[in-house]
Amino acid sequence: MTPKAKSAINNVLQDGLNSSSNVSFSKLICGDVCGHFKTLYSRINKVLAAAGPFEALFCVGDFFGESGDEFDKICEDPSTIPIVTYVLCPATPTALRFITDLNGCELCPSIKYLGQQGTYTTISGLRIVYVSVSPSVEADSDTWVTEFPSLEADPSFSGVDLLLTCQWPTYIVPPNDPLSSKVADQTSLCVAHIAKSVTPRYHFVATNGVFYERKPYRNHRVLQEKEKLVTRFIALAKYLYALKVKPVDKMSQIELCAQPPDVTDNPYFDNLDRTAVPKPKESSGTVLQEVQTEQYFYATGKKRVANDDGGRKRADWKLKKYGDPHPTENTPKVHDACWFCLGNPQVAKHLLVTIATHAYLALPRGPLVKGHVLILTVGHHQSWLTCPETVQADIEAYKKSLRAMFKEEGKVMVTFERNYKTHHYQLQVVPVPFAVAGEVKKAFLEMSESLPNSPCKLEPLPRSSSISDFCKPGIPYFYVELPTGEKLFNKIERNRVSSSDVNFGRAVLASEAILNCPERVNWRECTESEEAETQLAAEMRTKFAAFDFA
Known part of the structure; x- marks a missing residue:
């Protein structure tokens, strides 16, 4: 490698390489970008010129910064992005401006958000686990325990190549290290459990603004278990790492379990054993709740995975929680930051x-x-496309009931879904006089083309089709169902999302041809007092009671 490449890359890791290195694959891994995308890709271009090519770039930690303004600019010209980029970042308010699906989505061409947790297997076979833990769940993490029955019972499981987390794991810094007290408040017990169970060869973290490379630690108990791979823990700060590594599945057992001279004991074994919550005995009557969550998780032994483009594979991640001896519901934990999750x-x-x-x-x-x-x-579902069939059935039932209610009032209804700048499914249902029902289609088509901040130019959908025939989860779109049963739809170009007016649907229906109430386009300008809102809700409950299927 040239001196120029060495100065551009803060560190180069090589592990398990043959002299030919024809089965090793190069990745770039970056810490907190903090919205400095021009600087990031300028550095990447230098690295690619001196030491490329690289298969992908993984960014961990604060990706968008405080404003996210520079991301808007870089998305306007995707040609400036020299490498496929995968992002794992906290779901901050700035991040949620661009993330349309918390389960993973495309942010712009060549930049993809991985999601809050899951697995990713690259085309070359590298096995990656990633997770960003919610602080609200971390607050009561001492009530949680994790089990990985499929991993422990599967003799073929030998670990994963990379573990990417936004948070540091608890106990990773030795207590006699001065850094231990500095990062103590920012560590995660959840991540410690995950790191212990998935036994990664490399564990990369960010978000503390600290560069730290720990001595490798072993993942077996000496003289009690067979030797396993060692884990190298690296806190990135803003550092850029070049990683050349052979996938776990392509390494011999001797290569994989080689123990370097400076290997240390596992930091989690004794510490997590002391903090673990005892499992309830079957005879105690304690109920075991199994829930889907974004926090602790394990990969089931079943080989049911869905392939995504780019070689991605998502495993079926689950969590087991031993909770209150007398739980009242088997409900999943919700997104505490979401305005529309009922559990908030x-x-x-x-x-x-x-x-x-x-x-x-x-x-x-x-x-x-x-x-x-x-x-x-x-439950927390980002759009119609991410809703299970049971959820979609309830939504359709509500639409049918509302349609019947409005019919008795001599009205018809328009529904629209704005799948951009939002992260929880919401369908707007607006009654309009029967006399203007025929004008709604024309208004949406014309204003979607003429309004400067329209999200897209709407097009009619065939009556027998659905959104899923034209769009994948994670892609922003606008969708309208007309009183006539017709549907209008289009996907929104990524570089147009930031400038798209969130009040577009309201603006169309408030226009002179439909409801003629332009003063009510922006909901913030026509809110009522809580007392008045409570009264309106009570009136709607009374009126809807005769039609309610629930």
Whole structure:
């Protein structure tokens, strides 16, 4: 490698290489980008010129920075992105401006958000586990334990190549190291459990703004277990790492389990054994709750994986929680930061109208007209495309009931879904007079083309088709169902999302040809007092009761 390459790359790791190195694959891994994308890709270009090619770039930690303005600019010209980039970052308010699906999505051409947790197997066969733990769940992490029954019972499991986490694991820094006290408040017990169980060859973290490379540690108990691979822990800060590594599955057992001279004991074994919550005995009557979550997880032994483009494979991750001896519900933990998750204590419950098993009805803040309602999902689903069939069935049932209610009032309804700048499914349902039903299609088509901040040019969908025939999860879109049963739809170009008006649907329906209430386009300008909203919700509950299927 040339001196120029060495100065551009802060460190080069080589492990398990044959002299030919024809089965080793190069990755670049970066810490906190903090929105400095021009600087990042300028450095990447220098590295590629001096030491490329590299298969991909993985960015861990604060990716967007405080404003995210520079990301808008770089997305306007994707040709400036020289390498496929995968992002693992906390779901901050800035990040949620660009992330359309917390399960993973394309941010712009060549830049992909991995999601909050999961597995990723590259085309070359590298096995990667990634996770970003929610601080709200970390607060009560001492009530959680993790089990990896499939990993422990599978003799063929030999670890993963990379573990990427935004948070540092608890216990990773030796207590006699001065750094231990500096990062103690920012460590995660959740991540410690995960690191112990998936036995990664490399564990990369970010978010503390500290560069730290720990001596490798072993993943077996000396004289008690067979030798296993060692783990190298690296805290990136803003450093750029070049990693040339042979996949676990392509290494011999001797190569994989080689123990370097400076290897240390596993930092988790004794510490996690002391903090683990005892499993309840079957005879105690304790109920075991199994839930889907974004936090602790294990990969089931079943070989049910879905292939995504780029070689991606998502495993079926689950969590087991030993909770209260008398739990009342087997419900998943929710996204505490989401305004629309019913489990969020800050949800505006005075606006609720009715709740079904998988969906619920609520009034919006600042409704366009009386009768304007929202259909939302009880669980956290980002869009119609990510809703399971059972959830979609409840949504359709609400639509059918509302349609019948409005018909008795001599009205028809328009529904639209704005799948951009939002991370929880919400369907706007707006009643309009029967007399203007025929004007709605024309208004949406014309204004989607003429308004400067329209998200896209809407196109009619065939009656027998659905959104899923034209769009994949993670892609932003706008969708309308007309009173006539016709549908309008289009995907939104990534470089257009940031400039798209979130009030586009309201603007169309508030236009002179439909409801003629332009003063109510922006909901913030027509909100009522909580007392008035409570009264409106009560009136809607009374009116809807005769049609409620829930």
